[in-house]
Amino acid sequence: xxxxxxxxxxxxxxxxxxxxxxxxxxxxxxxxxxxxxxxxxxxxxxxxxxxxxxxxxxxxxxxxxxxx
Numbered sequence: 001x002x003x004x005x006x007x008x009x010x011x012x013x014x015x016x017x018x019x020x021x022x023x024x025x026x027x028x029x030x031x032x033x034x035x036x037x038x039x040x041x042x043x044x045x046x047x048x049x050x051x052x053x054x055x056x057x058x059x060x061x062x063x064x065x066x067x068x
Contacts (some may be wrong), residue, residue: 001050002050003043003046003050006046007043007046017041024042025042028040028045029042030044031045032045034045
């Protein structure tokens with residue numbers, strides 16, 4: 001999924017309904033302060049995570065092979 005799609009749907013509660021968005025924003029801010037001198041923004045971090053997940057999609061079983 002492209003980052004643009006995640007950003008677009010972020011405020012829609014039906015999208016990733018089990019995700020505590022406030023918590024994600026808080027821990028991303030904490031991580032940015034601790035590891036990046038406060039220079040890590042939520043969407044930059046989300047892009048990094050998505051890229052990392054795409055790199056190991058097969059191991060995460062997110063490569064579409066299980067799609068029906």
